[in-house]
Amino acid sequence: MIADIGYGALLLAFLSAGYAALAFVLGQRRRYPELIRSAENGFRMAALWVAASSLIMLYLLVSRDYQVRYVFEHVSNTLPLAYVLSAFWAGQEGSLLFWLLLVSMAGLVVLYSQRDAAAQPLRPYLLATIAIVQTFMALVLILPSNPFALLANRPADGLGLNPLLENVGMIFHPPTLFIGYALYTIPFAFVLAGILSGQPSDAWMARVRRWSLMAWLFLSIGIILGAWWAYIELGWGGYWAWDPVENSSLIPWLVGTAALHSAAVQSRRGIFRTWTAVLNILTFGLCIFATFVTRSGVIQSVHAFERSSLGWYFAAFLAIAMAGSLGLLAARRRAFADNYALESYLSREAGFLIGNLLLVGAAAVVFLGTIFPAITELFRGQQVALDAGFYNRSFGPIGLAIILLFGVCPVLLWRRTTLTQLARRLIVPAAIAVLTIVVLIVIGRREPIALVGFGSVAFVAGNILMEFGRGALARMRSAGENPVTALLRVVGRDRRRYGGLIVHLGVLLIVLGVVGSGVYRQEYQTVMKPGETLDIAGYTVQYVQYVDQELPDKQRFATILRVSRPNGAARELVPEKNFHWNVEQWVSEVAVWSRPAEDFYVILAGLSSDGTATFQFLQEPLMLWMWIGGGVMVLGTLLAWWPAGERRRRSAADTAEG
Amino acid sequence: MLPIIIFLLMAGLTVFMLVYPLWQGSSAARPLPAAAAPRVSAGKCVTCGRALEPDERFCPQCGTPAGLRCPQCGRALAGDERFCPGCGTKLEGSR
Known part of the structure; x- marks a missing residue:
C-alpha cells in the first residue's frame, strides 16, 4: 500500500x-x-x-x-x-x-x-x-x-x-559519483539557458563556476573512492582495471576538468566561449553515457548489471539532448564569438588550450577503448575488449604531457610570455628534476618510466611550491609579515588560483602512487602452515592462527598473521576468505599494512582443512600517497570553491566605490 | 481504498499549486525589476591575476592599470561603457 x-x-x-x-x-x-x-x-x-x-x-x-x-x-x-x-x-x-x-x-x-x-x-x-x-x-x-x-x-x-x-567504500562511492553526475545537470542547464535566452555571455560563467566545481569535486571523490574500494575489496592488488564502468566515470571527469579550465580562461579573458559551452554540454552527455554503459549491458563489464531495455531510454535521451543542445549552439554560434583572438602561443591562454586538447584527447582515447567491444560486436559478432596495455600505452603519454603542462602553465603570463621570462622561471624546477633523476640513478632506480615519472613530478612540484614561495616572499617584503601569515594571506587572497595549484599537487601525489606501484610492484606466493614463520622482502611473517567460524551470513575462514619489520614495527594482519550463503560465493577480504614507503598487501588465495594456507603477498610502493593525493585534491577544490573570499572582496570593492 | 484517497489528495494539492498563480491573475503581476548594478574596481589584475587592493591603481607585479570590472560577470571594462558588453548589465555611473 x-x-x-x-x-x-x-x-x-x-x-x-x-x-x-x-x-x-x-x-x-x-x-x-x-x-x-x-x-x-x-x-x-x-x-x-x-x-x-x-x-x-x-x-x-x-x-x-x-x-x-x-x-x-x-x-x-x-x-x-x-x-x-x-x-x-x-x-x-x-x-x-x-x-x-x-x-x-x-x-x-x-x-x-x-x-x-x-x-x-x-x-x-x-x-x-x-x-x-x-x-x-x-x-x-x-x-x-x-x-x-x-x-x-x-x-x-x-x-x-x-x-x-x-564495504565502507561502497557506502560512499556510488552516491558521491551520482552526486557528481547529477550536479553536472546544472552547468548544462546554464549553458542551454544561455543559448535559449540569447544571453550567451560571460554572465552565467561566474554563476556556473561553483556548480561545476562542486560537481567535479564529487565526481573526483567518487572515482578515488571507487579505486580505493577496488584496491581494498576486490583482492587483486590493483586499483584501476580500465573496466568499462570505471572508464565511463573517468570520461566525464576528464572533459569536466577541461571545461573547468576553459571556463577559467573565459571568465578572465573573454575567449574560448564556444569551446567552454561545448565542453559543458559534452560533460553532461557523458554522465548520461556513463549510465547508459552501466545499465544497458551493451558492453560487458565486471560491474555485472543485468542487460535491460533501460539503456535504450538513456541512449535516446542522450541523442536528443546532445543533438538539440549542440544544434542550438551551432545556430547561435555568432553570439558566442570571442572578443579577442589568441595573441601568442606562448601565453597562459595557449597553455590552457593545449591542456584542454590533451584532456579531451585522453577522454577520446578512453571513450574509444570503452566502446571498442560494442563496435567489434557490430562488425564481427563478438565482443573484443582492449586490455590494460592499450590504455597504458595511449593514456600514459597523454597523462605525462598533462602533468608537465602543470609545471609550465602557471609560470606563463596571460596574453604573451617571452622565452627569456619562461626560461628564467623554469630553471630552478628543471634543476630540481635533473637532481631527482640523478639521485634515482645513483641509488639504482633506473627504470625509464620511473625516471620520467618521478622526474616530472619533481619538476612540477618544484614549480608549484615556488609559486607559493614567490607570492609569500612578495608579501613578506611589502607588508613585513612573517612567512606563515604571508603564505596564508597569499593563498586566501586568490583562492581560485592557489586552490587550483593545491589540486595539482594532489594529482602529483597520485602520480607518485601510480608510478611507484606500477613500476616497483612485487608479488610473492607461498604456502604456510599455522605456526610457521617466513622472511619475505624485508618483512617477517608469522602465521599465528587459523579461524573457522560460522556466522549468520557467512562461513568465515580467517588467518591471523603477525608481520614485523627489522626496525621492530609490527602489525597483525587478518586476510580472510569467506563463503557467503546468500550468493553462494567465495569472497576474499584482503589485509593491508599501509606505510608511506609502501603497502604490504596480503591475499588469502587458498586454504585446506588443516589450516595450510596459500598466501599472496604484494609489495606496493608509494600506494598510500594515492589516497593522500585524493585528500589534497579535495582540500584544494574546497579552497577554490569557498565563497567567503569573493564576497569579502566584492563588498570591500563596493565600499571603495560607494 | 486508502491509497487512492491519499493519491487523490496529493494530486489535488499539485493541481491547486499549479492553478493558483494563474487564478490570482494579473493583479498580482509585478514587473521584472530592472538591472542596474554599481561598477566595482578590480579585485584582480587582468594581466597577471595578482590580487589587488582597492586603492591600487596599477598592478604592483606587472604594472597593468587596475581596470574596472562588471560586477555581474567580472568582465574587464574600459570605463566608458553604459552596458556591459559581456552580459548586458546596466552599469551605474556611466557617462
Whole structure:
C-alpha cells in the first residue's frame, strides 16, 4: 500500500516536472509572468513528490518490506542498518531514484539562489532544462525501472546485498559519483539557458563556476573512492582495471576538468566561449553515457548489471539532448564569438588550450577503448575488449604531457610570455628534476618510466611550491609579515588560483602512487602452515592462527598473521576468505599494512582443512600517497570553491566605490 | 481504498499549486525589476591575476592599470561603457 503511494508520488513528480518545463518556456516566450510562477510551483511540487517517494523507499528498506521487489533483492534480515540504507543506491531502480532526488534538490537550490535581477532572463530556461531532465528520469522510473514494483507474495527473507558491496567504500562511492553526475545537470542547464535566452555571455560563467566545481569535486571523490574500494575489496592488488564502468566515470571527469579550465580562461579573458559551452554540454552527455554503459549491458563489464531495455531510454535521451543542445549552439554560434583572438602561443591562454586538447584527447582515447567491444560486436559478432596495455600505452603519454603542462602553465603570463621570462622561471624546477633523476640513478632506480615519472613530478612540484614561495616572499617584503601569515594571506587572497595549484599537487601525489606501484610492484606466493614463520622482502611473517567460524551470513575462514619489520614495527594482519550463503560465493577480504614507503598487501588465495594456507603477498610502493593525493585534491577544490573570499572582496570593492 | 484517497489528495494539492498563480491573475503581476548594478574596481589584475587592493591603481607585479570590472560577470571594462558588453548589465555611473 505504501509502495503504491510511492509510485503515485513518482507519477505526480513526472507530471509536475513535465508541466513546469513547458510552462517555463511558454511563460517566458509569451511574457506571461503568472505562468512562470505556476511553473515554479510545478517545479517545487516535482521536488516535493520526488522527496516523498525517496522517503517512502527508505521506509520500505528499513522496515524490510520484502513484498517490494527492490527491497527483496537488496536487503536481508542479517544486513546491518548502514547497508540497508545504502541499498537505496545499490541497485538500478534505487540509484536512478537517488539521482532524480539529487537533481531535484540541486534544482531547488537553483530556484532559490538565482533570483536576482540579472538572472531573470536566464532563469525560466535554466529551470526548464532541469525540469526536462527530471521529467526524463521520472519517466524511466515509472516505466521500465519502477522501484516500487511488487512481488506476488511476501518472502520471509531477502536476497541481501552482494558481499563485495559490503564495504565502507561502497557506502560512499556510488552516491558521491551520482552526486557528481547529477550536479553536472546544472552547468548544462546554464549553458542551454544561455543559448535559449540569447544571453550567451560571460554572465552565467561566474554563476556556473561553483556548480561545476562542486560537481567535479564529487565526481573526483567518487572515482578515488571507487579505486580505493577496488584496491581494498576486490583482492587483486590493483586499483584501476580500465573496466568499462570505471572508464565511463573517468570520461566525464576528464572533459569536466577541461571545461573547468576553459571556463577559467573565459571568465578572465573573454575567449574560448564556444569551446567552454561545448565542453559543458559534452560533460553532461557523458554522465548520461556513463549510465547508459552501466545499465544497458551493451558492453560487458565486471560491474555485472543485468542487460535491460533501460539503456535504450538513456541512449535516446542522450541523442536528443546532445543533438538539440549542440544544434542550438551551432545556430547561435555568432553570439558566442570571442572578443579577442589568441595573441601568442606562448601565453597562459595557449597553455590552457593545449591542456584542454590533451584532456579531451585522453577522454577520446578512453571513450574509444570503452566502446571498442560494442563496435567489434557490430562488425564481427563478438565482443573484443582492449586490455590494460592499450590504455597504458595511449593514456600514459597523454597523462605525462598533462602533468608537465602543470609545471609550465602557471609560470606563463596571460596574453604573451617571452622565452627569456619562461626560461628564467623554469630553471630552478628543471634543476630540481635533473637532481631527482640523478639521485634515482645513483641509488639504482633506473627504470625509464620511473625516471620520467618521478622526474616530472619533481619538476612540477618544484614549480608549484615556488609559486607559493614567490607570492609569500612578495608579501613578506611589502607588508613585513612573517612567512606563515604571508603564505596564508597569499593563498586566501586568490583562492581560485592557489586552490587550483593545491589540486595539482594532489594529482602529483597520485602520480607518485601510480608510478611507484606500477613500476616497483612485487608479488610473492607461498604456502604456510599455522605456526610457521617466513622472511619475505624485508618483512617477517608469522602465521599465528587459523579461524573457522560460522556466522549468520557467512562461513568465515580467517588467518591471523603477525608481520614485523627489522626496525621492530609490527602489525597483525587478518586476510580472510569467506563463503557467503546468500550468493553462494567465495569472497576474499584482503589485509593491508599501509606505510608511506609502501603497502604490504596480503591475499588469502587458498586454504585446506588443516589450516595450510596459500598466501599472496604484494609489495606496493608509494600506494598510500594515492589516497593522500585524493585528500589534497579535495582540500584544494574546497579552497577554490569557498565563497567567503569573493564576497569579502566584492563588498570591500563596493565600499571603495560607494 | 486508502491509497487512492491519499493519491487523490496529493494530486489535488499539485493541481491547486499549479492553478493558483494563474487564478490570482494579473493583479498580482509585478514587473521584472530592472538591472542596474554599481561598477566595482578590480579585485584582480587582468594581466597577471595578482590580487589587488582597492586603492591600487596599477598592478604592483606587472604594472597593468587596475581596470574596472562588471560586477555581474567580472568582465574587464574600459570605463566608458553604459552596458556591459559581456552580459548586458546596466552599469551605474556611466557617462
